[in-house]
Amino acid sequence: MPPQQPSAPQTAPDSAPPSPASTASVPDAARMAVQCTECGACVRMCPFLQEHGTPAHMARQLQHSPQTVLNAYACSLCSLCSAVCPEKLDPAQMFMDMRRAAVASGLLDTAPYRRILGYEALGISAAFTLYGLPQGADTVFFPGCTLAGTRPRTVQAAFSYLRTVFPRAGAVLACCSKPSHDLGMQSLFNERFTQLYNRLAQHGIRRVVTACPNCHKVFTTYAQDMEVVSIYEVLARRPAMAAGHDRSAPSCTAALHDPCPLREFPAIHHAARVLAAEAGIDVTELPGTRRRTLCCGEGGAVGAVRPDLAGGWTARRAAAAPQKRIFTYCAGCAGSLSAAGRRTDHLLDLVFYPRRTLAGRMKPARAPFSYLHRLWLKLRWRLLLTRGTDGK
Template identity: 45%
Template sequence: MDASLLEQSEKCIECGICVKQCAFLKKYGTPKKIADNWQVHDEASLKMAYACSLCSLCTAVCPVKIDPRQMFLEMRRYAAASGRADFSAQALLMNFEKRGTSRRFSFYGLPVGCDTVLFPGCALAGTRPQRVMQLFDHLQGFFPNLGIVLDCCTKPSHDLGRSAYFHGMFAEMQQYLAGHNIKNILVACPSCYAVFSQYGKRLTVRNVYEILAREFWQSEPQLPAAPVTIQDSCVARFEKSMQDSVRKLIQARGVAFEEMKHHRKKTLCCGEGGGAYFVAPELAGNWAEMRKSEVAGKRIITYCAGCAHFLGKVGPTAHLLDLLFDPAAVLAGRAKVAKSPFTYLNRLLLKWKFKRKIEYGFSRERIFTCEE
């Protein structure tokens, strides 16, 4: 905590570049001002950090290469560890995570000889279960003994600062996988990719888009000529290889695209980031308004299920896997996407199908839970 505050206080030159980009910083001031005025016993200081989207745009545009996001995350961790964080506003998010790690919704299926698993994430499994199954079937051509893990990476708790709970849950997952000789995790969710990349030290994480981009995809004939645009996930703003693969796949399907002003490293948050919309919807909602002005009526393609949901309010939005497996339906606006509460039913049905899909050498439903 002290190191993060000191870095912002000493290195921030208050140029205002990050403030110009961000409604949160426009309200609270430069990173230096926030660091200098932060009071450990002040309730307003503790609550303020939860209004940040943790999207790292401030980090991306900073001319002196400091990381304000880390300071806000450390503030959250301090609030949680000291028992002074009030998570009542984020109850919906925490319950979503809790269901994902529960015995009812989780499933690990590891065939004999399996060293690689697909980890699709919570949102994709609920909104697009058919794409998860299509993706699994497709990846089996590369990994014949591919396993499946339906679980939550617990990034919500990570971003809320609930470090003890996050590390406990993630460590148990990693220990189980490594203990069953799993070496590779294939993820479709940028948030899962970020978590496994940073904390999955005993595992190698790969995103499915880089794998898919290495093969030949037939260009789809007679698609609409109107270009789409691409929403890069803020969690993956520094993942150039992932971004390149996404664009290669879109082009491979014969779809033209035009970039928005804020893309790749300088992409905008969709509004979901950091759970800020639960405590500061007016600030989180500003991201969507900025996106709306840049989209200019184009269809949005994204590789984050959360972005696909949140930006659906801005304009027609589809997930990249929808475009890969059924481009005509996507561009005609006919792609099927479930919404809550049906997403939970979809996850249960997907689990049921995977349990019966192939023969597993090892399988489990997760019963472990971690006390904070």
């Protein structure tokens, strides 16, 4: 079965000449204009909405000012508004559709997003991709670009562990194309993700084990006939069995930041806490946690056009539990919060290298080394997995 096709407008290619967007191309807007009671619950949580008004106001605005679809590029797509709405409306989906409408009508200037789109293009390039698919494999590990680049030894340790659970597991190094998805470039995303999906499906892959929250969300949304499970859930089934686990590691109290793409995945929230506790962490719950977690500032590529709003989210998250170190299970969140001056470590580092992590000696790599690390992993996994197979 092909990946799920989105409800977004598919008629206009990404490069279509400009034409006015309208509420007709933003499917949820008409409903939002009528059903949103303007109670303000979402507005109180979100600086973007405080700037632009309630979702109903923005939906009405679209009717006479179609170009306001561009306002959605200051929304982090974090879905906190949807999580708190008492009417069970989904403003975040409307903002996603506004982005798609902006692209379909040719209104989006992609110049500010060159860097993130270049990162995606590199992630799907022949040089950086690996389809390590051993004969008979029905499971693959899909660590994602940033985790593989910043923490290659941890990713390698996670894969070694995974092979103790799924002995024939393969591994794929590629980009899930979430950047083009979130920018509203749906036809480009469809083309790229379909290629990835087809490659896996044709090999008989039925289970994808993710480590990156963004990849997890993409696969659960667009590859619904595959089982998609996070490495955190796999590890939490037998936490003490993780490779390299050191029970004598010192314990500490720490805050756990849940990445916003996993807002609706309570099983992963639970698994993360199991793993943290097993590593000796006494978890302090942040104000705004699990389903009500905050964006770290990376969401929706807002930083490319509104660094003030993106930085505001980061500062808000970093300011919570100021005396505590933070653990998270997203390489992007860890980088964003660390850049804001809060020591933030990755949960997978804690699981596989607890002593070094708790001692503050796990240093995530930066560019250009992060790119070299991805090539190192590719070489290593190629030797391990692809001899005599269709991997390349």
